[in-house]
Amino acid sequence: MQRSMTRPGNHVIKSYEIYADMLFRIALVHLGSRQDAEEATQDTFIKLIEKAPKFKDTEHQKAWLIRVITNHCKTLLGRGWRKREVKLENAEPIAVDTPEDLALLQLVMAMPMKYKTVIHLYYYEDYPIQEISKILQISQSAVKMRLQRGRQLLKLELEGVESQ
Template sequence: MQRFMSRPGNDVIKSYETYSKMLFRIALVHLGSRQDAEEATQDTFIKLMEKAPEFKDAEHQKAWLIRVLTNTCKTSLGRGWRKRERKLEGAEPLTADSPEDLAMLQLVLALPVKYKTVIHLYYYEDYPVQEISKILQISESAVKMRLKRGRQLLKLELEGAEPE
């Protein structure tokens, strides 16, 4: 197997420049907080430097980074202190291009982690079901079922939010 990363320092910087925004968006969807998303993204690149894994190509590296990030987010969500934390007054609010986009983002963030992950990868990052399956290490049918259930939950919330 050819080593994709020849010089760890320069290649980590290049990887950061290429993937950091995408990874940050995924972490933000998982964690719902800019600060927590920044920390998870940073931790992912630290693991890249520490482990210095060999990649077949850029897609393999991208999938590895997403997998490490999602695991980091799951770990962060499972910590006891996070369950007891309180949101600070004046914390940085979510932003979006339009009120409709902001409302949809808030609905997606309210979904359980397993649904919002596949929804984000599929709709916001344009990954096909097969790639999501590889990244999350679940079957394609599980990805399809999570997409279906996530859409159903969003539909229920949207229908409930509309005035009659």
């Protein structure tokens, strides 16, 4: 498939300036690799240019971009060549304030995808449950359940770390 070589519109450039860092962080949490996260972010903006959807407002656009990058990351992780465990030490570090924050981030990144996604959106990107529900296209009760189970997994892991 040949892509058009025209320059993207100002709205795409502005969207990139506003959302690229957030989308990169989401992809990094999912994929665990700086290079893969950069590629996923780029692919998301290419899809924005190609599809050129009409958005009701900036929140609608933001939710669309998050949904696209999340789905793209799931696709990448599902490919045969990609089915491998990604260690945090191979990833570019996300800015954290303390060693405790880094340890917690490592635990979050090791979680199953469905818990990692809601934990990241809720705690690291400050999305309310209602917005996460819309973005991931799951019910609010499913978001709450995943947050609860994710917290339980983290608590068990943290208790295991403290007892060592």
